[in-house]
Amino acid sequence: xxxxxxxxxHLHHVYPDGTxxxxxxSFTIHHGESVAVIGANGAGKSTLLLHLNGYLSPTSGEIxxxxxxxxxxxxxxxxRTVGMIFQDADDQLFMPxxxxxxxxxxxxxxxxxxxxxxxxxxxLEQVGATHLLGKPPYHLSGGxxxxxxIATVLAMSPDILVxxxxxxxxxxxxRRQLLGxxxxxxxxxxxxxxxxxxxxxxxxxxxxxxxxxxxADGPTRRIFGDDALLAECRLEKPFSMQGCPVCxxxx
Amino acid sequence: xxxxxxxxxxxxxxxxxxxxxSVMHRLDARAKVLTTLVFIISVVSxxxxxxxxxxxxxxxxxxxxxxxNLPGGYLIKKIAxxxxxxxxxxxxxxxxxxxxxxxxxxxxxxxxxxxxxSIIVRAVLTVGAAFILVGMTGFLSVCQALERLGxxxxxxxxxxxxxxxxxxxxxxxxRASRARELRSCGRKGLGLSSxxxxxxxxxxxxxxxxxxxxxxxxxxxxxxEFHSGQLTRFGARELFFVLGWSALFVILRLxxxxxxxxxxxxxxxx
Ligand SMILES: Nc1ncnc2c1ncn2[C@@H]1O[C@H](COP(=O)(O)OP(=O)(O)OP(=O)(O)O)[C@@H](O)[C@H]1O
Ligand SMILES: [Mg+2]
Numbered sequence: 149x150x151x152x153x154x155x156x157x158h159l160h161h162v163y164p165d166g167t168x169x170x171x172x173x174s175f176t177i178h179h180g181e182s183v184a185v186i187g188a189n190g191a192g193k194s195t196l197l198l199h200l201n202g203y204l205s206p207t208s209g210e211i212x213x214x215x216x217x218x219x220x221x222x223x224x225x226x227x228r229t230v231g232m233i234f235q236d237a238d239d240q241l242f243m244p245x246x247x248x249x250x251x252x253x254x255x256x257x258x259x260x261x262x263x264x265x266x267x268x269x270x271x272l273e274q275v276g277a278t279h280l281l282g283k284p285p286y287h288l289s290g291g292x293x294x295x296x297x298i299a300t301v302l303a304m305s306p307d308i309l310v311x312x313x314x315x316x317x318x319x320x321x322x323r324r325q326l327l328g329x330x331x332x333x334x335x336x337x338x339x340x341x342x343x344x345x346x347x348x349x350x351x352x353x354x355x356x357x358x359x360x361x362x363x364a365d366g367p368t369r370r371i372f373g374d375d376a377l378l379a380e381c382r383l384e385k386p387f388s389m390q391g392c393p394v395c396x397x398x399x
Numbered sequence: 400x401x402x403x404x405x406x407x408x409x410x411x412x413x414x415x416x417x418x419x420x421s422v423m424h425r426l427d428a429r430a431k432v433l434t435t436l437v438f439i440i441s442v443v444s445x446x447x448x449x450x451x452x453x454x455x456x457x458x459x460x461x462x463x464x465x466x467x468n469l470p471g472g473y474l475i476k477k478i479a480x481x482x483x484x485x486x487x488x489x490x491x492x493x494x495x496x497x498x499x500x501x502x503x504x505x506x507x508x509x510x511x512x513x514x515x516x517s518i519i520v521r522a523v524l525t526v527g528a529a530f531i532l533v534g535m536t537g538f539l540s541v542c543q544a545l546e547r548l549g550x551x552x553x554x555x556x557x558x559x560x561x562x563x564x565x566x567x568x569x570x571x572x573x574r575a576s577r578a579r580e581l582r583s584c585g586r587k588g589l590g591l592s593s594x595x596x597x598x599x600x601x602x603x604x605x606x607x608x609x610x611x612x613x614x615x616x617x618x619x620x621x622x623x624e625f626h627s628g629q630l631t632r633f634g635a636r637e638l639f640f641v642l643g644w645s646a647l648f649v650i651l652r653l654x655x656x657x658x659x660x661x662x663x664x665x666x667x668x669x
Binding site: 201203224227228230231232234236238239240242243244245248252253256257282284286300301304 | 411414415417418537539563570608611612614615616617618619620621622624
């Protein structure tokens, strides 16, 4: 299915204040791939992801989602295809209750009241937030907000899932749950994370951004095996690839 | 700045009240919007020296709030917040308008004081009615109702965004001033200069956040239309509600109820 391809060509982005956040970024992600974008703080990860659903527009370069170049005309269609979870869940929740918030998207898709109810129940169950149904989003804990934010996007059944640090702020159990959920999601997944163990578990492919440039792009195992590269990009090996701190043995 | 935090949370509580279930909640939103409009027009259209004639109008907010099971103490507190603002508006009247209009025992009350009091009562009535409308309907449904009543869509969407924007602004404000307070080590802030930059930050942050929220709405298929589960019908119950209350408001507006009762009584006695 060619319409789940994400293609970024020579993408540059300069913020209005002159900060060059992305320099000549290019890659192609195919349908069903699970790709991690990693890099130090300020490397440009969030900036890159915000381009994928048109929130930011390239200073130069091109983005294609499926068969369409990302333009003003294709934007509504592309936004429906690309489900995006922001780094800050507060930006994503805006309705008076969790139910209303999750139902917002499905209603816009034109589903009937009953169907919407079913879907809301379903996605809240997937993220383990059913008990929050009637609560106002602003009275949730950080991790609960994150889970509801993920539910709001899943409720749209997107073809491509783009997530900016999905596991930050989640407790170990919720993180496990999210990992399972992402593994079961069979469409294209792209996410940034500082949780390198998650990257190792979920992604066959990793892209390293360093100061706005693609520093490496390849199989996750190979990238995490390159100590020099990791050190240069202010990264470390995932814990599961490091020696055991107690007995010193390697996995 | 817990004060700000508290005020926002409190305002949001109004939104939550709308999720309740009562006779009033179940009524079609259009009926409630129309009735509130007639109410506000009746109250506002009184002459500036009208004072006693305003009081019978309290019947509507009281009846509506109690039928909708809205918490009275909370509403009174919120509505009382407008009194200082209304007073500022009416403050100058007693200075300019010193003509005695009424006699309260030995005290001559000037026209200025009466019109000032009238402004306050009117503010309490209209703001109260609007609060109760939102509390028993929800702002989203109010906008939807306005749209179904023929208000142009861009207008209702703007109204809704404005409402959300207030929350975003106050939330950002609470966060920023909390940060400032924590770092001022118990002193009374860091003076005016830090306050100035705080306001600047606040506006930019609010702007950016509002934009991201708008983005999140677009990402979820928002096209300027608000949907909600079931659209209620405007039936006989609604018609009766609107006509009944409107008739009462018109009568109260045209006839000063107090003197009307007096005349009625006098007529019966002679
Ligand atoms: N609105 C903006 N205006 C100007 N510069 C910005 C803006 N947003 C981000 N930047 C800058 O762009 C660069 C990349 O930021 P970005 O948010 O993409 O980093 P990131 O890789 O997501 O970092 P983190 O891991 O901390 O989330 C940073 O140097 C940042 O200071
Ligand atoms: Mg980021």
